[in-house]
């Protein structure tokens with residue numbers, strides 16, 4: 001059973017001050033989870049999680065994570081600017097971009113961020129852009145093919161297709177990049193790879209780590225480069241569905257430690273520092289979208305119309321992603337009614353749920369759409385002239401703070417050139 005981190009009484013009170021729809025984040029959950037992650041990797045001196053800013057680019061959230069020891073993983077000019085404004089400095093910023101602009105490398109360099117190159121051609125492009133090659137530099141690896149992990153009854157437990165992904169370098173390109181970078185003055189190297197997304201498995205990070213550790217040993221002997229960092233990137237998932245079991249970060253950390261001791265330590269590479277760029281795992285479960293029921297429609301199916309739409313949360317519309325929904329105050333009522341829960345966009349994909357069994361819904365009910373803390377508000381857009389919702393923080397003392405106001409029509413018109 002999935003339960004919201006707020007009660008109906010709390011939500012009713014919040015909704016008196018802040019009109020629905022809004023995204024609400026749980027500070028306590030965010031902090032506890034970040035601490036558990038750091039504890040799980042505390043065996044590796046120098047471990048650092050660089051939170052993937054794109055998942056939840058809110059300054060208050062970023063500052064909370066910074067207080068918990070996290071850095072910021074950025075991939076665009078404005079994300080770099082945001083990280084700087086939130087107080088992240090120098091190597092607290094990782095710049096993992098692709099198809100990068102010269103201005104972006106220039107700002108990353110000015111901030112002293114760690115630059116992670118996505119392609120071999122960017123060795124020269126980076127040098128042209130900033131006039132030198134930094135002493136510390138990362139390169140992103142793409143092994144190609146299909147990445148699979150263990151078999152379960154339903155098929156592979158984790159499967160993704162790096163061979164179809166635009167990111168990273170091939171194995172020969174990676175060695176070539178290291179050689180060229182070393183020739184241009186780089187001294188400390190990192191490798192990075194992101195092979196599968198939203199993995200509900202304690203085996204993904206350890207499997208990825210084993211691949212990268214082995215690669216690091218090989219690259220060191222092939223190129224002579226000092227590999228000091230291994231970036232396991234994002235990809236640890238969360239249980240969006242109520243029947244899925246959450247990953248156990250302590251087990252994941254222990255699995256990575258085992259590979260480290262088996263592969264890196266015997267190769268004399270026990271000084272390698274690990275990093276992560278988790279987004280979804282850090283924030284996903286600690287945010288929800290709260291929306292009010294406006295209308296019912298009975299045609300060939302039963303529709304519930306709510307005041308949020310795909311502009312507030314586009315994952316269901318774009319990926320057909322499942323987000324659990326509970327009716328505030330009736331979490332335990334029998335789920336004996338079947339509904340499509342829809343927003344107001346003139347797009348039939350604007351549905352938060354299709355054929356979902358829920359308790360009987362009444363006009364004015366507050367629906368909690370779960371697990372929107374990452375890739376939720378941040379993916380919002382203004383299609384159909386819809387305005388993005390506010391973001392609120394439920395603090396550890398139970399009080400609520402507005403951490404981003406809702407957009408207004410003035411925001412929508414701000415970029416227009418009237419003729």
Ligand SMILES: *Cc1c(COP(=O)(O)O)cnc(C)c1O
Pocket residue numbers: 052054055073096194197198233234235236277278279280281374
């Ligand atoms: C999106 C992204 C992440 C975070 O991915 P999650 O699935 O949210 O963990 C990390 N690194 C890079 C380079 C990304 O693009």
